[in-house]
Amino acid sequence: MHFIPEKLDDYVVAHSENEPELLQQLTRETFRKILQPRMSSGPYQGRVLSMISKLINPKYILEIGTFTGYSTLCLAEGLQQNGTVDTIDINEELFDFQRVFFDKSQYGTQIVQHLGNALEVIPELNKTFDLVFIDADKDNYVNYFNLIIDKLNPGGIILSDNVLWSGKVIETLNPKDKMTTAVLEYNTLLKEDKRVETVVLPIRDGLTISRSI
Ligand SMILES: C[S@@+](CC[C@H](N)C(=O)[O-])C[C@H]1O[C@@H](n2cnc3c(N)ncnc32)[C@H](O)[C@@H]1O
Numbered sequence: 001m002h003f004i005p006e007k008l009d010d011y012v013v014a015h016s017e018n019e020p021e022l023l024q025q026l027t028r029e030t031f032r033k034i035l036q037p038r039m040s041s042g043p044y045q046g047r048v049l050s051m052i053s054k055l056i057n058p059k060y061i062l063e064i065g066t067f068t069g070y071s072t073l074c075l076a077e078g079l080q081q082n083g084t085v086d087t088i089d090i091n092e093e094l095f096d097f098q099r100v101f102f103d104k105s106q107y108g109t110q111i112v113q114h115l116g117n118a119l120e121v122i123p124e125l126n127k128t129f130d131l132v133f134i135d136a137d138k139d140n141y142v143n144y145f146n147l148i149i150d151k152l153n154p155g156g157i158i159l160s161d162n163v164l165w166s167g168k169v170i171e172t173l174n175p176k177d178k179m180t181t182a183v184l185e186y187n188t189l190l191k192e193d194k195r196v197e198t199v200v201l202p203i204r205d206g207l208t209i210s211r212s213i
Pocket residue numbers: 039040041064065066067068069070071072088089090091116117118119135136137140
């Protein structure tokens with residue numbers, strides 16, 4: 001999804017950090033072996049996630065929606081030396097693929113994979129987090145927020161992906177469109193909930209940064 005003219009978007013990408021070699025390899029393998037490869041964060045959003053993580057320098061990261069591990073590795077780039085990423089995905093077919101790439105990276109021992117429904121896994125995590133990335137089923141974003149808000153450290157950050165939902169958030173809503181309804185509800189919650197301050201960034205499909213206050 002490009003919300004700015006394509007030429008300008010090309011310029012933005014050309015003047016941003018290059019994608020590391022391992023992530024190029026991960027993308028090639030994702031396209032060769034995995035269904036719906038476009039679910040992966042692309043190179044530009046990946047560099048944005050990496051940069052945000054480096055600015056925060058988190059000790060504990062939680063990711064909801066691992067897919068093939070692209071965003072996991074981008075977020076791990078900002079980890080403190082003894083920090084960890086807990087990453088959750090419901091699709092067991094992705095588990096071994098993720099591990100191969102995690103272990104090829106320098107963050108292998110710092111990344112903990114959780115296989116299962118995030119709604120059930122999150123309550124079992126006895127940790128609080130400095131950075132949470134929500135990038136799974138949109139109709140549960142509100143539920144994920146409610147599960148993680150009390151697990152955020154003071155000043156902790158929630159990044160939420162796909163919040164502009166291909167621009168559908170400003171189109172006339174078809175009441176049968178459950179996904180768009182869910183994204184609209186989530187965006188309103190982030191704007192109104194007094195426990196966070198929020199800015200929406202028009203990056204790719206929309207990325208929101210919410211900071212706990
Ligand atoms: C858009 S992909 C994640 C992409 C990944 N964050 C990246 O940028 O490379 C969404 C993932 O969420 C997972 N997912 C969907 N519903 C889930 C649930 N209830 N619990 C855990 N994972 C879920 C899917 O299996 C899929 O791999």
